[in-house]
Amino acid sequence: xxxxxxxxxxxxxxxxxxxxxxxxxxxxxxxxxxxxxxxxxxxxxxxxxxxxxxxxxxxxxxxxxxxxxxxxxxxxxxxxxxxxxxxxxxxxxxxxxxxxxxxxxxxxxxx
Amino acid sequence: xxxxxxxxxxxxxxxxxxxxxxxxxxxxxxxxxxxxxxxxxxxxxxxxxxxxxxxxxxxxxxxxxxxxxxxxxxxxxxxxxxxxxxxxxxxxxxxxxxxxxxxxxxxxxxxxxx
Numbered sequence: 001x002x003x004x005x006x007x008x009x010x011x012x013x014x015x016x017x018x019x020x021x022x023x024x025x026x027x028x029x030x031x032x033x034x035x036x037x038x039x040x041x042x043x044x045x046x047x048x049x050x051x052x053x054x055x056x057x058x059x060x061x062x063x064x065x066x067x068x069x070x071x072x073x074x075x076x077x078x079x080x081x082x083x084x085x086x087x088x089x090x091x092x093x094x095x096x097x098x099x100x101x102x103x104x105x106x107x108x109x110x111x
Numbered sequence: 112x113x114x115x116x117x118x119x120x121x122x123x124x125x126x127x128x129x130x131x132x133x134x135x136x137x138x139x140x141x142x143x144x145x146x147x148x149x150x151x152x153x154x155x156x157x158x159x160x161x162x163x164x165x166x167x168x169x170x171x172x173x174x175x176x177x178x179x180x181x182x183x184x185x186x187x188x189x190x191x192x193x194x195x196x197x198x199x200x201x202x203x204x205x206x207x208x209x210x211x212x213x214x215x216x217x218x219x220x221x222x223x224x225x
Binding site: 095099103 | 151156159167204209210217218
């Protein structure tokens with residue numbers, strides 16, 4: 001079964017603290033993973049994707065196939081990082097494609 | 112340039128009525144997706160359109176749901192005989208082509224069935 005699990009619904013930290021948003025996936029094929037973010041009153045947008053191995057807004061995520069994880073990390077959280085974060089797995093099958101999302105996690109960074 | 116737009120932004124309807132939700136993708140984007148965001152359920156895939164190919168309707172939850180895409184651009188999601196469990200935010204996304212790395216999302220339509 002194709003599944004993305006974000007085990008924590010809420011995370012609250014103080015500014016400057018490290019954050020790690022966990023994501024685990026289940027997929028028999030070669031995984032393509034993404035993190036999407038939704039800031040308050042804004043639309044859902046791509047934060048980063050595993051294939052580009054980039055750091056965006058100080059966030060990084062490493063695909064660990066052995067642990068089937070794609071955790072999102074930032075060493076020093078900022079107040080503007082407060083948002084809903086969704087981990088997503090792209091499924092390509094029979095000419096179709098879709099994103100399978102986790103249920104999301106709300107990050108609150110306090111001053 | 113203009114992003115994905117959706118209308119209406121909010122829709123309140125009575126149980127049993129039909130509703131139509133509209134999505135205008137980014138110009139030139141050939142792939143279009145509908146998702147549903149229910150409270151506590153995250154985002155669920157509903158349907159995928161790619162060019163002139165037959166759509167993937169595997170995510171539609173019941174035969175009360177249907178969608179079409181006219182002229183390879185605008186898409187309409189129709190829900191017939193709405194039920195309270197249909198209450199959700201319906202999101203549309205588009206990409207330049209199949210396999211593109213980023214889906215661009217619209218602002219969503221919040222549907223409330225009373």
